[in-house]
Amino acid sequence: MKILKFMIVITILMTVFASCKSEKKEKLTKELTENIIIVIARDFTFTVDSVIPSGWSTFRMKNTGIMEHFFFLTKLPDTITFDDYVNEVSAAFGKTWNAYKDGEVDKAGAYGILGANLPAWYANPKLMGGIGMISGGETGITTMKLPPGNYVMECYVKASNGQFHSELGMINPIRVSNVATQMTPPETNVEVILTNESIEVKGNIVAGENVIAVHFNEHPEVGLGNDIHLIKVDENTNMDDVTFWMDWLNIGGLTSPGPAVFLGGANEMPVGYTAYLNCNLEPGDYAFVAETPIGRFEKFTVK
Numbered sequence: 001m002k003i004l005k006f007m008i009v010i011t012i013l014m015t016v017f018a019s020c021k022s023e024k025k026e027k028l029t030k031e032l033t034e035n036i037i038i039v040i041a042r043d044f045t046f047t048v049d050s051v052i053p054s055g056w057s058t059f060r061m062k063n064t065g066i067m068e069h070f071f072f073l074t075k076l077p078d079t080i081t082f083d084d085y086v087n088e089v090s091a092a093f094g095k096t097w098n099a100y101k102d103g104e105v106d107k108a109g110a111y112g113i114l115g116a117n118l119p120a121w122y123a124n125p126k127l128m129g130g131i132g133m134i135s136g137g138e139t140g141i142t143t144m145k146l147p148p149g150n151y152v153m154e155c156y157v158k159a160s161n162g163q164f165h166s167e168l169g170m171i172n173p174i175r176v177s178n179v180a181t182q183m184t185p186p187e188t189n190v191e192v193i194l195t196n197e198s199i200e201v202k203g204n205i206v207a208g209e210n211v212i213a214v215h216f217n218e219h220p221e222v223g224l225g226n227d228i229h230l231i232k233v234d235e236n237t238n239m240d241d242v243t244f245w246m247d248w249l250n251i252g253g254l255t256s257p258g259p260a261v262f263l264g265g266a267n268e269m270p271v272g273y274t275a276y277l278n279c280n281l282e283p284g285d286y287a288f289v290a291e292t293p294i295g296r297f298e299k300f301t302v303k
């Protein structure tokens with residue numbers, strides 16, 4: 001009898017243990033297949049984990065500040081540190097902007113200063129995307145695949161005094177670990193193809209939720225690559241003002257307050273990569289605008 005009781009207890013314990021184990025395994029798989037990385041943007045900080053998994057992840061950035069913010073990821077070469085990036089790359093952009101702002105050089109002269117001051121290792125930077133421009137109170141959602149390595153996350157919108165947000169604190173080192181998620185790219189209802197000639201939209205952007213695949217098919221040989229940022233368009237939106245604002249080197253460019261409501265987007269990734277933009281839209285007029293090339297936009301209507 002005692003033996004029978006003992007056997008029953010053991011069987012119950014084994015069943016409980018097995019179910020715990022399978023629950024744990026299921027939970028882990030679920031987490032890894034829907035990996036969401038929360039980024040909180042404030043004026044002027046990012047709150048985000050300093051170590052994140054590699055592979056596909058969905059970044060969700062809420063802008064709780066008043067000013068526009070975005071995040072842009074640069075993957076550093078193995079021999080380069082976060083401090084090297086700040087001291088060499090950020091400093092080169094700062095020097096360029098200050099010379100232009102103070103009227104010492106024209107735009108061609110400014111790009112000359114930039115070229116002369118950027119470190120040699122920055123000749124082929126790995127620009128690894130990020131969430132596009134987001135107005136205060138809005139949330140942007142973008143899914144991306146990241147290889148392991150050391151990254152810099154930054155926002156280079158300018159404050160009213162002309163300082164980059166990165167200089168005011170919006171620059172973080174991020175380690176993308178060797179542990180990869182099991183997440184796969186989401187189902188999409190729209191494809192956007194970015195080339196050096198155009199923003200080509202294939203499919204209908206609808207009222208409600210959209211998952212828009214943004215394909216980086218090519219980039220210009222010089223400068224940052226092609227990107228898109230989503231804005232609301234209404235009777236007060238002047239697209240000349242918007243495209244002027246998107247140029248960081250303009251006086252008043254990328255400086256809060258922006259000329260439209262920004263809803264996120266996809267910053268430049270290497271050719272062959274795809275980012276997925278998740279946006280819930282009300283009926284109305286919208287546009288994709290580019291930071292590069294300067295002056296590009298593509299309007300669309302959601303019915």
Ligand SMILES: [Cu+2]
Nearest residue numbers: 069155157165
């Ligand atoms: Cu910012």
